[in-house]
Amino acid sequence: MKPERLLIIGLDSAAPACVFGPGAPRLPFLQGLAERGCHGRLRSCDPPITVPAWACMMSGKDPGALGIYGFRHRTGHAYDSEKIATSLDVLEKRVWNILADAGLRVALVGVPLTYPPPKLDGVRVIADFLVPDASAEFTHPPELKQELQRAIGDYQFDVENFRSESPQVLLDRLHALLENRFAAAKYLARSGQWDFLMMVDMGIDRVQHAFWKYCDPAHPAHEAGNPLANSIADFYRAADREAGELIAACPPGTAVMVVSDHGARAMHGGVCVNQWLINEGLLVLKDTPKAVVPFTPDLVDWTRTKAWASGGYYARVFLNIAGREPQGIVHSDEAPALLDDLTRRIESMQGPDGLPLGNRVLCPATIYNRLNGSPPDLMVYFGDLSWRAVGGVGYNDSILVTEHDTGPDGANHDMDGIFILDGPGAPRGELSGLTLYDIAPTILDLMGLPIPSDMIGTSVMTKGAA
Ligand SMILES: [Zn+2]
Incomplete structure (x- = not known):
């Protein structure tokens, strides 16, 4: 009816x-x-x-x-x-x-x-x-x-x-x-x-x-x-x-x-994902920031950078692929191994108590039937969404923060x-x-x-x- x-x-x-x-x-x-x-x-x-x-x-x-x-x-x-x-x-x-x-x-x-x-x-x-x-x-x-x-x-x-x-x-x-x-x-x-x-x-x-x-x-x-x-x-x-x-x-x-x-x-806090990529040697800035600043492309030495991310309630991680990005350095045949390695490293990230944070890493190429537009290479739910992704850089003490770049926010x-x-x-x-x-x-x-x-x-x- x-x-x-x-x-x-x-x-x-x-x-x-x-x-x-x-x-x-x-x-x-x-x-x-x-x-x-x-x-x-x-x-x-x-x-x-x-x-x-x-x-x-x-x-x-x-x-x-x-x-x-x-x-x-x-x-x-x-x-x-x-x-x-x-x-x-x-x-x-x-x-x-x-x-x-x-x-x-x-x-x-x-x-x-x-x-x-x-x-x-x-x-x-x-x-x-x-x-x-x-x-x-x-x-x-x-x-x-x-x-x-x-x-x-x-x-x-x-x-x-x-x-x-x-x-x-x-x-x-x-x-x-x-x-x-x-x-x-x-x-x-x-x-x-x-x-x-x-x-x-x-x-x-x-x-x-x-x-x-x-x-x-x-x-x-x-x-x-x-x-x-x-x-x-x-x-x-x-x-x-x-x-x-x-x-x-x-x-x-x-x-x-x-x-x-x-x-x-x-939401328990934020993971400073670009700062983490810097610490892991995958993202290289031209200069070390003296204070916390928003992540902008002009900060980056793209000739030495393999990956960067956009923050938000989840992280979008991009590889700097040769022939795709303007100054890409990762050859496309190296990308799958780099994504696997990055996934393992993200999944083993520890929380403030020293235990695994419980991050989930999703690969758009795997979970979607089609990939229109410009998809991220990986998507990350930090702490299975109990932590957000903070894009800013200059976090030199810890990549885990309880205050973050867009003001107080208690829920994800x-x-x-x-x-x-x-x-x-x-x-x-x-x-x-x-x-x-x-x-x-x-x-x-x-x-x-x-x-x-x-x-x-x-x-x-x-x-x-x-
Ligand atoms: Zn909504």
């Missing part, structure tokens, strides 16, 4: 333990949906990063097929070719292309990698948090911008400087951002001119990064009894209330899916996000083995459309309860 409409509520970084776990706050709307329908952990893509994860989820394609390996990605093999991905970098069809082709009406609010907004007939778009500012054309059709202004006032894209505000000010702004995002979604929901409505709120992700240490007694920087100890649980409760109101704003017969692109976990991403579906014909109970790649096929299945054979996942509608 096909639902009349499908609503998708995306909660960036919503974690299974915070929604389904025994210690989760009471979330009457989200947990009620899960009880009536089905739910489960939703494994993210590798890497479990907002960009590309939502684009993978909406296309049924992996980062290798999309050629997007993180927020910033190389656009060639020049040393300074990194740029921030936009919707124009997504060349594969996402579900709204297919739905629009079938004559269905789509509305999108804040879905990552929808700026600049796609210009498709029948698809109304309010673009994502990467909109540069309100003067940009961030809606499609363009007149939706004024319509939205009249309906809800100024539309907010993100909170600025989210790692540097005072905690209470930041928390208040994040709640305001949540209300604003849901106000836009409720406005479009009430318009009724849609068959598929999807919104993504970034608030839970921002709250977890900023407030995890206040809320998780197991975090190394946790202080018992601090006044922000319930800030994350309270934010989930606020998101739950907003989700309930959004569902109520939809016409009867609307199927509801709730998803996140990855989860979250405590984790592999598993959440999935909930309540609607006609949906399975019941807890499902296992779900991945983010199952979402696009499930959407098309729910909307009564064929699933392209090159999508990676399978429809949840065909899965039974665990």
